[in-house]
Amino acid sequence: MKRPTIADIARRAGVSKGAVSYALNGQPGVSEATRKRILSIAQEIGFNANSAARALSGARARAVGLTLCRPARLLGIEPWFMGLISGFEAELGERSYALTLQVVATPEQEVEVYRRWWGERRIDGVIVTDIRENDIRIPVLQDLQLPAIVIGGPGDTGPIAQIWSDDAGAITEAVRYLVALGHHRIARVSGPPGLLHTQNRTKAFEGVCVSLGLDNALTIPADYTGEEGSRATRRLLIGGDKPTAIIYDNDVMAVAGLAVAQEMGLSVPGDLSIVAWDDSPLCSLVHPPLTALSRDISAYGAQAARELLNAINGTKVGNVEAGRVHLTPRGSTAPPR
Amino acid sequence: MKRPTIADIARRAGVSKGAVSYALNGQPGVSEATRKRILSIAQEIGFNANSAARALSGARARAVGLTLCRPARLLGIEPWFMGLISGFEAELGERSYALTLQVVATPEQEVEVYRRWWGERRIDGVIVTDIRENDIRIPVLQDLQLPAIVIGGPGDTGPIAQIWSDDAGAITEAVRYLVALGHHRIARVSGPPGLLHTQNRTKAFEGVCVSLGLDNALTIPADYTGEEGSRATRRLLIGGDKPTAIIYDNDVMAVAGLAVAQEMGLSVPGDLSIVAWDDSPLCSLVHPPLTALSRDISAYGAQAARELLNAINGTKVGNVEAGRVHLTPRGSTAPPR
DNA sequence: GCGCATCACTGAACCGGGTAAGTTGTGGGA
DNA sequence: TCCCACAACTTACCCGGTTCAGTGATGCGC
Numbered sequence: 139m140k141r142p143t144i145a146d147i148a149r150r151a152g153v154s155k156g157a158v159s160y161a162l163n164g165q166p167g168v169s170e171a172t173r174k175r176i177l178s179i180a181q182e183i184g185f186n187a188n189s190a191a192r193a194l195s196g197a198r199a200r201a202v203g204l205t206l207c208r209p210a211r212l213l214g215i216e217p218w219f220m221g222l223i224s225g226f227e228a229e230l231g232e233r234s235y236a237l238t239l240q241v242v243a244t245p246e247q248e249v250e251v252y253r254r255w256w257g258e259r260r261i262d263g264v265i266v267t268d269i270r271e272n273d274i275r276i277p278v279l280q281d282l283q284l285p286a287i288v289i290g291g292p293g294d295t296g297p298i299a300q301i302w303s304d305d306a307g308a309i310t311e312a313v314r315y316l317v318a319l320g321h322h323r324i325a326r327v328s329g330p331p332g333l334l335h336t337q338n339r340t341k342a343f344e345g346v347c348v349s350l351g352l353d354n355a356l357t358i359p360a361d362y363t364g365e366e367g368s369r370a371t372r373r374l375l376i377g378g379d380k381p382t383a384i385i386y387d388n389d390v391m392a393v394a395g396l397a398v399a400q401e402m403g404l405s406v407p408g409d410l411s412i413v414a415w416d417d418s419p420l421c422s423l424v425h426p427p428l429t430a431l432s433r434d435i436s437a438y439g440a441q442a443a444r445e446l447l448n449a450i451n452g453t454k455v456g457n458v459e460a461g462r463v464h465l466t467p468r469g470s471t472a473p474p475r
Numbered sequence: 476m477k478r479p480t481i482a483d484i485a486r487r488a489g490v491s492k493g494a495v496s497y498a499l500n501g502q503p504g505v506s507e508a509t510r511k512r513i514l515s516i517a518q519e520i521g522f523n524a525n526s527a528a529r530a531l532s533g534a535r536a537r538a539v540g541l542t543l544c545r546p547a548r549l550l551g552i553e554p555w556f557m558g559l560i561s562g563f564e565a566e567l568g569e570r571s572y573a574l575t576l577q578v579v580a581t582p583e584q585e586v587e588v589y590r591r592w593w594g595e596r597r598i599d600g601v602i603v604t605d606i607r608e609n610d611i612r613i614p615v616l617q618d619l620q621l622p623a624i625v626i627g628g629p630g631d632t633g634p635i636a637q638i639w640s641d642d643a644g645a646i647t648e649a650v651r652y653l654v655a656l657g658h659h660r661i662a663r664v665s666g667p668p669g670l671l672h673t674q675n676r677t678k679a680f681e682g683v684c685v686s687l688g689l690d691n692a693l694t695i696p697a698d699y700t701g702e703e704g705s706r707a708t709r710r711l712l713i714g715g716d717k718p719t720a721i722i723y724d725n726d727v728m729a730v731a732g733l734a735v736a737q738e739m740g741l742s743v744p745g746d747l748s749i750v751a752w753d754d755s756p757l758c759s760l761v762h763p764p765l766t767a768l769s770r771d772i773s774a775y776g777a778q779a780a781r782e783l784l785n786a787i788n789g790t791k792v793g794n795v796e797a798g799r800v801h802l803t804p805r806g807s808t809a810p811p812r
Numbered sequence: 813g814c815g816c817a818t819c820a821c822t823g824a825a826c827c828g829g830g831t832a833a834g835t836t837g838t839g840g841g842a
Numbered sequence: 843t844c845c846c847a848c849a850a851c852t853t854a855c856c857c858g859g860t861t862c863a864g865t866g867a868t869g870c871g872c
Contacts, residue, residue, distance in 0.1 A: 141593070141594060141596070184590070184594065185594070186590075186591055186593075186594025187594075187595065188531070188594075188595060188596050189527075189530075189595040189596060189597045190526075190527040190528075190530035190536065190596055191527075191531050192527075193526075194527040194528050194531050199527065201575070212756075213557045213558075213560075213561055214554030214555075214557040214558045214561070214755060214772075215554045215557075215755060215756045215760075217551035217552045218551075219557070220550045220551040220552075220556070220557065221547075221550075221551045223550075223578070224547040224550055224551070224578050227576070227577065227578040228578075231577065231578070234591070236575045236576075236577070236597060237575065237576045237577070238538070238574065238575055238576075239560065239564070239573075239576050240564065240573070240574070241561050241564040253521070253523075254571070256478070256523075257479075257522070257523025257525075258523050258524065258525060258526040259478070259525050259526060259527055260526045260573060363756075364756055364759065364760040390756075390760065393760050394760050396761075396762070397760060397761050397762035398762075400762040418551060418552060419549075419551065419552045419700075419701055419727075420552055420757075423552075423701040423727065423731050423734060424730065424733075424734050425733070425734035425735075425737040425738050427734075436547060
């Protein structure tokens with residue numbers, strides 16, 4: 139089955155290729171009558187512009203790239219990325235941009251993928267996640283002049299726009315809530331300490347604990363996986379000065395923490411309160427359902443996609459804060475016994 | 476920053492564009508010495524072939540497409556798709572094929588996406604999941620002559636190759652295991668009844684139950700979400716003739732079922748044994764960890780990608796069965812009280 | 813020494829859209 | 843009546859690879 143081209147349309151409409159191109163792209167240079175005729179022929183024969191030809195003639199590839207840099211076993215379970223992806227899609231699909239995905243193991247590989255994509259002209263821009271301090275990807279993107287949007291921050295990303303959510307406000311709300319319930323010994327199991335938003339959260343957590351007079355606020359670093367979440371939880375719960383509440387930096391670790399508590403015969407929330415950062419269906423799935431810091435990840439992704447498309451189209455893009463994070467209390471938090 | 480092209484390489488090497496193309500693609504027509512010179516220049520200036528130009532000149536787009544047709548809230552949490560994706564990637568990345576993703580709401584939209592991709596020459600082939608009886612996508616793919624591989628089956632997909640895992644063998648193993656533990660009343664909570672592999676599993680489940688003399692084997696249809704998993708579990712557990720073991724068609728519903736049991740004060744595995752189909756980190760995350768029917772989803776995805784690439788390259792592809800499914804006993808199964 | 817095959821390359825035509833520059837045809841104003 | 847402006851096109855070239863038909867030069871057998 140031969141794919142229809144603008145030449146086919148031109149032949150049937152009795153005009154030149156150029157006229158068809160103008161008509162299809164809403165450019166001036168054709169009469170309204172001709173434009174209508176051309177559009178209806180295009181519709182009739184099911185015409186879709188060859189994306190390669192379009193991309194080749196200086197225009198856009200009409201695709202954006204996303205690299206996923208997580209170990210495979212975590213990728214599957216963490217709802218975060220899929221939430222983001224479905225948010226991107228909602229926005230990209232509408233403007234018929236495609237999303238190109240690549241799973242990588244290290245930031246170095248990520249840089250290589252960016253370079254290749256750029257060289258191949260495969261994409262018009264990229265979405266950058268899991269930003270670190272002095273992230274090696276930033277200078278490369280600047281060098282390639284590849285439009286980009288950074289998810290996570292705030293931090294120093296030079297001219298590349300960022301979008302972030304109010305981590306400090308969120309953790310303040312969570313700690314205040316736990317304190318209001320009567321908790322004094324609150325611990326936190328964090329994500330990878332190299333990540334910028336982990337650092338921001340840690341700073342904020344320590345700040346609010348000091349300001350509320352909690353002196354033994356402890357953050358144990360982990361890596362978002364269930365294994366490390368369990369390990370960190372065990373470490374916290376076998377100590378003498380056990381916390382009565384733990385805040386986890388993602389849902390997976392929180393669920394793992396809940397399992398450890400149950401396994402050790404502790405009652406949740408009686409003996410231990412649990413708060414998960416980033417709500418997801420996972421949190422409501424377990425028993426008791428987990429109190430969580432919720433934000434609309436899909437909307438977050440959609441906003442990021444919009445900003446990226448703006449950056450691609452040359453609109454000046456500033457740093458933006460995404461929608462608010464709020465605490466969703468569920469069964470995993472209560473006053474300590 | 477200007478992207479290097481083969482013309483740049485040609486100029487520096489003092490040969491024609493054509494010679495460079497032959498050299499880079501390992502075609503005959505250039506001497507070994509010239510080829511080496513050209514390759515080293517390409518390396519030096521960081522050349523990457525423009526994918527649009529390549530795709531335009533009759534060659535491949537070097538990309539494959541995957542549509543995800545699940546409600547957004549399920550997409551995020553079900554590890555299955557991400558497992559598949561990371562498997563595809565492992566294979567595709569090696570041959571520098573890109574993966575293009577699109578989230579859709581209905582099979583009709585999926586068909587439209589296929590048509591658009593094909594018209595735009597954006598992809599060389601597609602991976603089709605969640606196959607149904609008389610699936611509307613099959614005739615469209617045949618019509619477009621778009622290379623494809625169907626994940627799931629076996630079933631009638633005409634000339635399009637399929638890859639599936641041994642569902643019948645798996646469920647037989649699970650039921651035999653539960654019977655050996657002493658269970659007589661075994662129920663199952665299935666995925667959407669419209670899906671081909673749900674039907675295959677249901678048929679096999681009923682078959683093995685009859686052959687083992689279990690007369691009240693009940694399958695309650697659900698849709699893979701936690702909500703429906705909970706609902707189905709409640710329905711099973713409030714009846715008079717309660718099952719002592721439940722097999723769930725995915726991990727999410729199994730975890731939801733576990734939560735319902737705990738909420739109702741039932742002990743797992745004392746009062747109720749639980750088996751999850753498709754193992755994932757989620758199963759080991761909860762307490763007690765779930766006995767599961769494990770298969771290497773990532774390897775499954777990798778194999779599917781290989782088959783698809785074969786189909787794209789015109790190699791005859793037959794239907795294949797993926798690696799074995801095996802039972803991984805964990806803490807959620809025990810003899811009934 | 814001649815003819816012929818082979819090698820190593822060149823030149824040019826494609827692929828299918830985008831777009832600048834050129835060409836009509838028409839109407840209006842002076 | 844002539845000139846000019848403008849709409850409504852057409853023509854031709856561009857993007858950057860791939861590929862096929864040619865073209866010298868070389869080697870080899872007889």
